Amino acid sequence: MKVSEKPVILEIKDLHAGIEGQKILNGVNLKIHEGEVHAIMGRNGSGKSTLSKVISGHPSYQIISGEIIYKGKELSEFEPEERAVKGIFLGFQYPVEIPGVSNMEFLRVATNSRRKEEKKEELDSFDFEELVNEKLEIVQMDKNFLNRNVNEGFSGGEKKKNEILQMALLEPYISILDETDSGLDIDSLRIVADGINKLSRRNTATILITHYQRLLNQVTPHYVHIMNTGKIIKTGTKELAIELENSGYGNIEDPMQANNPSSI
Amino acid sequence: MNPQNTQEKIDSFSLPDRKSESWRKIDIKRIKQIINLSEGEEEEEGDNSNNLPVIADNSFRIILRTGVNDIDINKLPEGLELITTSEIREYINQSINKLDHKDDWGIKLNNKAKTQTFGLRIKKNNKVSLEIVIPEKINKLKAMRLLFIVEESSKFNLLEVITGETYSAHSVVSEMIIKENAIVNHGMIAVSKGKSTLLAKRSVSQEINSNYSFSFINQGWNLSRIEPEIVQLKGQATTYLRGLQIAQENQQLSTFSKIKFNGPDGNLNQLQKSMIENSAHSIFNGIIDVPQIAQRTNAAQLTKNLLLTEKGQVDTKPELRIIADDVKCTHGATISELEEEELFYLQSRGLKSSDATNLIIKGYAKDILDYFPLKISRWSSLNPLFIQ
Numbered sequence: 001m002k003v004s005e006k007p008v009i010l011e012i013k014d015l016h017a018g019i020e021g022q023k024i025l026n027g028v029n030l031k032i033h034e035g036e037v038h039a040i041m042g043r044n045g046s047g048k049s050t051l052s053k054v055i056s057g058h059p060s061y062q063i064i065s066g067e068i069i070y071k072g073k074e075l076s077e078f079e080p081e082e083r084a085v086k087g088i089f090l091g092f093q094y095p096v097e098i099p100g101v102s103n104m105e106f107l108r109v110a111t112n113s114r115r116k117e118e119k120k121e122e123l124d125s126f127d128f129e130e131l132v133n134e135k136l137e138i139v140q141m142d143k144n145f146l147n148r149n150v151n152e153g154f155s156g157g158e159k160k161k162n163e164i165l166q167m168a169l170l171e172p173y174i175s176i177l178d179e180t181d182s183g184l185d186i187d188s189l190r191i192v193a194d195g196i197n198k199l200s201r202r203n204t205a206t207i208l209i210t211h212y213q214r215l216l217n218q219v220t221p222h223y224v225h226i227m228n229t230g231k232i233i234k235t236g237t238k239e240l241a242i243e244l245e246n247s248g249y250g251n252i253e254d255p256m257q258a259n260n261p262s263s264i
Numbered sequence: 265m266n267p268q269n270t271q272e273k274i275d276s277f278s279l280p281d282r283k284s285e286s287w288r289k290i291d292i293k294r295i296k297q298i299i300n301l302s303e304g305e306e307e308e309e310g311d312n313s314n315n316l317p318v319i320a321d322n323s324f325r326i327i328l329r330t331g332v333n334d335i336d337i338n339k340l341p342e343g344l345e346l347i348t349t350s351e352i353r354e355y356i357n358q359s360i361n362k363l364d365h366k367d368d369w370g371i372k373l374n375n376k377a378k379t380q381t382f383g384l385r386i387k388k389n390n391k392v393s394l395e396i397v398i399p400e401k402i403n404k405l406k407a408m409r410l411l412f413i414v415e416e417s418s419k420f421n422l423l424e425v426i427t428g429e430t431y432s433a434h435s436v437v438s439e440m441i442i443k444e445n446a447i448v449n450h451g452m453i454a455v456s457k458g459k460s461t462l463l464a465k466r467s468v469s470q471e472i473n474s475n476y477s478f479s480f481i482n483q484g485w486n487l488s489r490i491e492p493e494i495v496q497l498k499g500q501a502t503t504y505l506r507g508l509q510i511a512q513e514n515q516q517l518s519t520f521s522k523i524k525f526n527g528p529d530g531n532l533n534q535l536q537k538s539m540i541e542n543s544a545h546s547i548f549n550g551i552i553d554v555p556q557i558a559q560r561t562n563a564a565q566l567t568k569n570l571l572l573t574e575k576g577q578v579d580t581k582p583e584l585r586i587i588a589d590d591v592k593c594t595h596g597a598t599i600s601e602l603e604e605e606e607l608f609y610l611q612s613r614g615l616k617s618s619d620a621t622n623l624i625i626k627g628y629a630k631d632i633l634d635y636f637p638l639k640i641s642r643w644s645s646l647n648p649l650f651i652q
Contacts, residue, residue, distance in 0.1 A: 056612050060604065080611040081620075089612075096609035100627025106610070109623070113614030149627065166613060 006034040008069075009174050009205045010055070015066035017054045023064065024050040026230035032174065032205045039208045039216055039241060042227035043249050048209045049093060051227070052176045056090040057083050071173070084110075085117035089172035093179040093209075095159040098150035103162070106150045107132060111169045135168040138195045156183035164195040175199075176207040181215040193218035213245040226252050280369040287369070289547050289579050291516050294487040298373070298433045298461050301405040316397060317642035323393035323421070328382055328408060335382075343390025343418070347383030352411045355383075355439065370463045370491065374437045377407035385413045386420045386446075393421040395638055400432035400460055410438035414474075417445040421637035424452040427646070428460025428485065437465045442474040442501075451636035452480035454490065455646040458513060462488040472500040472527070479635040483510040483647060488517045499527025499558055505534040508632040510647075511544030511576070518547035525558035532563040537632055539625065540569065540576035547579045554586045554593060561588060565595040570628055572602060625649070 008031055015028040024047050032038055042048050054061045055068055057080035068075040075083060098106065111131070112122040123131060132146065139161040151159050160180055167175055177196070181189055196219050200206060208219060216224070216238060224240040225232045226249070234240065234252055244252065279295060280287040319325045324341045337346055347355075386392050400406060414420045426434055442448055454462055462485045470476055482490050494503050503523060511517045523532055538546040546569065554561045569578045582595040602624060610620035629649045633640065644650040 058608055079617070080608060081614050081616050084612050084614040092609065092612075096603075096605050098606055098609070098624060098627055100630035101623055106613070106623070109615060109619070110610075110613035117614075170613070 006036075006202075008033055009071060011067075011069045012051075012055075013067045013069070015051075015054070015068065016064040017050065017061055017066070018064060019050070019061050024230050025054065027066070028227075028231050030225070030232060032207070034203045034205060035200075036223065037200070037206045037208065037219060037221045039210060039221040039224045040227055040232075041210060041224060041241060041244060046227040047230040048227050049178055050230075052090055052178045052207070052209060055083075055176060056080055056088055081113070084170070085113050087114075087171075087173035089167050089170055089175045091160075091163040091167060091175060091177035091180050093182065095151045095154075095163055097152045097154075099152055101150050102146075103148055103150050104129075104132070104146040107146070107166065107169055110166065114170045114172075132165075132169065135165055138168050138198055139164050140191050141165060157185060157188040160184055160192055161188065161195075164192055164199075168195065168199055171199075173203065174205045174207070176209070178209045179211065180208070181210055181212060189214065190218065213241045216241050228252070286520055286549065289545075290489065290518065291487060291545075294461065294516065297431075298405060298435075298463070298487075301403070301431075301433050315645075317645070319395065320393065320423075320638040320642060323395055323638055325395040325397065327397045327399065328380075329399065341392065343387050343392045344394070345385040345387055347385055347411055347413065349381050349383075352381045352383040352409065355411055355413075355441075356409065368465070370435065370465050370489065371437055373463065374407050374409060374435045374465075377405060377435060379407040379409045379435075381409045381411075383411035383413075386415060386418045388415040388443075389417045390415075391419040393638060395423045395425065398424065398426045398434065398436060400428040400430060400434065402430045403432055405433045405435065407435040408437070410436065412438070412440040414440065414442045414446045414448055416443040418443075418447075420446070420448045420450075422448065422450045423636065423638040423640070424450075424454075425643065425646075426452065426454045426462060426464065428456040428462065431459050433461040433463070435463045438467070440466070440468045440476075442468065442470045442476055444471040445473045446471075447475045448477065449635075449637040450476070450478045451638070451640065452478070452490075453636075453640060453643055453646060453650075454480060454482050454485070454488065456484040456486070456488075458484055458515065459486055461486055462490070464489070465491045466493065468492070468494045470494065470496045470501040470503065472498050475502045477504040477506075477635060479504075479506040479632060481508045481510070481632070481647070482517050482519060483508075484512065484515065485517060486515060488515075489520065490518070491520045491522075493522045495524045495526060496530040497526050499525050499530040499561070502531040503533075504635070505532070505536070506632045506635055507536045507548075508629055509536075509538040509546050509548070510541075511538065511546040512541045514543050514545075516545040516547070518549075520547075520549045520551075522551040522553065523563070524553040525555070525561045525563075527557060528559040528561070530558060530561045530563070532561075532565070534563075534565040535632065536565075536567040536580075537628065538567075538569045538578065538580075539572060539628065540578055541572045543573070543575040543577070545577040545579070549579075549581045549583065550595075551583045551585065552593065552595075554584070554588050554591055556587045558588045559590045561591040561593065563591070563593045567597045568628075569597075569599040570602065570625075571599055 010032040012030040017025040040048050108128045224236050226234040507519050509517045536548050540546045567580050580597050607620050640650045
C-alpha cells in the first residue's frame with residue numbers, strides 16, 4: 001500500500017504494561033505511518049484506554065517491557081508534557097474539569113508550550129484570540145466556552161468538542177482519540193468527525209479508539225485493529241468494523257490462541 | 265522568635281485556657297512568644313510600609329502606623345468622617361458587653377497592650393472605597409482597635425492589608441456596625457513572610473436589609489488567628505464569608521468564625537478554603553448559631569482543604585447550633601490532595617508539572633480572590649495568585 005511507504009510516526013513493539021501491579025497490556029504491536037488513520041476496537045477492559053494512557057505517559061501506568069518509538073525516539077523516559085509538546089495528543093474519554101482555571105488561559109498556555117517546541121513565536125493574548133476564534137469554527141463552538149472554566153459544567157458533547165479544539169490548536173503529529181464519539185448526539189458526532197478529518201494532514205496520523213462503527217463511517221480508517229486481553233488479535237480494514245457491528249466480538253478469533261493447544 | 269522581652273512586657277498576663285475548644289489546637293509556645301514581645305512606642309519609626317503599590321481608582325488609602333494620628337482630617341474623601349477616640353471607647357465598652365467578649369483572650373491582650381485606636385464613619389447614602397494598610401512594628405507587638413460605622417444606605421468597599429516580615433505581632437480588633445440597607449464589601453489581605461504573628465478579631469453587627477461580604481487571605485504567619493464574628497441583629501440580612509488560608513513550612517494558621525442570627529430570614533453563604541504545604545497546620549472552626557427566633561434562616565457553609573504534602577495537618581470543624589425548626593442550613597467539609605487526573609490532563613497538553621500545579625492552585629484560590637474589592641492584583645508582590 002502506498003501509505004505504508006511513508007515515514008513511521010509511531011511504532012509499538014511487544015508492549016507489556018499495567019497499573020498498580022495489575023498487568024493489562026500483554027504484547028501490543030502496532031506500526032503507524034504518516035497520513036494513516038487507525039481504529040482500535042475491542043470489548044470493555046480489553047486494554048484500549050490503557051494503551052492510550054501508556055503512550056501519553058500517564059504516571060500511574062508502568063511499562064513492564066517493550067518499546068514505544070515515536071519519530072525514531074524511545075518514549076518511555078519522557079514526561080507526559082514532553083510527549084505533548086513533541087506532538088502526541090490524547091483526546092480524553094472523560095475530559096477532566098479544572099475548577100477556577102479559564103479555558104482561554106489554559107488553551108493559550110498549552111498552545112504556546114507546543115509552539116515553543118516547534119520553534120514558533122509564542123502568542124500574546126490578542127494574537128491567540130485571533131487564532132482560537134479561527135479554530136472555534138472547526139468545532140462550531142461559541143466564544144463563550146473560552147470564558148468558562150476548563151470543562152467545568154460542560155455537557156458531554158461540549159467536552160468532546162473542547163478536546164477537538166485543543167487538537168486543532170496544538171497541531172499534533174499523532175492524535176489518540178479515546179472514545180471521542182461516546183456521549184455525542186448525531187449532530188455533535190458529525191461536527192467532531194468533520195473536525196478530525198479537517199485536522200488530518202499528510203504528516204499526521206490518528207488513532208481512533210471506539211466501540212462503534214458510526215464514527216468510522218465518517219472518519220474512514222486505513223486499518224481496524226481488534227484488541228482483546230491486552231493485545232491486538234486481529235487487523236483488517238473498515239470491513240472488519242462492519243463485520244464486528246454485525247456479529248459482535250464473539251466471532252473474532254485470536255489466531256495465536258487458536259493455534260495454541262494449551263488454550264483449548 | 266527574637267523576643268526583646270522584659271522592658272515593656274505585658275505584666276502577669278495569663279495564657280489562654282487550653283481546655284477551651286477555641287484554644288485546644290493552638291500552639292501555646294507561639295502565644296508565649298507574643299506575650300514576651302515588647303510594644304512599639306506610638307511615635308516610633310520602624311515599619312516596612314515603603315514601596316506600596318499604586319492606589320486603586322476612586323479610592324483612598326490610609327496607612328495606620330500610629331492610629332488616629334495618621335489621618336489628616338482635611339484630606340478625607342466625601343462621605344468619610346473620623347470618629348473621636350472617646351466615641352470609640354464608648355462603642356468598645358458597649359460591644360464588649362453586647363458581644364460577650366469579657367473572657368475573650370485576644371481582646372484581653374488587645375486591651376492590656378498600648379492600643380492605638382482609629383475609627384471612621386461612612387455617612388448615610390454615600391459610597392466610599394478605602395484601603396487601610398497596617399504595617400508591622402519591627403520585632404514588636406502592635407495593638408490596634410478599629411471601629412467602622414457604616415450608616416444607612418451607604419456603600420463601603422474596604423480593603424485591609426496587614427503585613428509582617430520580622431518577629432513581630434499584630435493584635436488587631438475591629439468592629440463594624442452596619443446600618444439598615446448598607447452594603448459592605450470587605451477584603452483583608454493578611455500576608456506575612458513566616459516569622460510574624462497575627463491575632464485579628466473582626467466583629468460585625470448587621471441591621472436588617474444590610475449586605476456584608478468579607479473575603480480574606482491568611483498566609484505566611486508563624487501563628488495566625490483570624491476570628492470573624494458576625495451578628496445579624498434582627499435577621500433579614502445577607503452575609504458572605506470567603507476565606508483562603510495558605511499554610512506553609514511549619515506555620516500554624518487558624519480561622520475561627522462565628523455567625524449568629526438574632527432574627528428571622530437571614531442569609532449566609534460561607535466558603536472556607538485552605539492549602540497546606542510542608543509540615544504546616546491549618547485550623548478552621550466555623551460556628552453557625554440559629555436560635556429559635558431565627559426562623560427561615562438560609563445558611564450554607566462549605567470548607568475545602570487541599571493537602572499538598574503528607575506531613576501537613578488539617579483540623580476542620582463545622583459547628584451548627586440550630587434551634588429554630590424552619591430553616592435551611594447546609595454544611596460540608598472536604599480534605600483532598602492534588603488530583604492526579606487534573607495534573608495529568610494539564611501535563612498531557614504540554615504544561616510542566618510545576619506549572620500545572622500552579623494553575624490548579626490558582627484555580628482553587630480564584631473563587632475566593634474574585635470577590636475582593638479594590639483590584640488586589642496591585643498587591644501581587646505579596647502573592648502572585650492575586651493576578652487572576
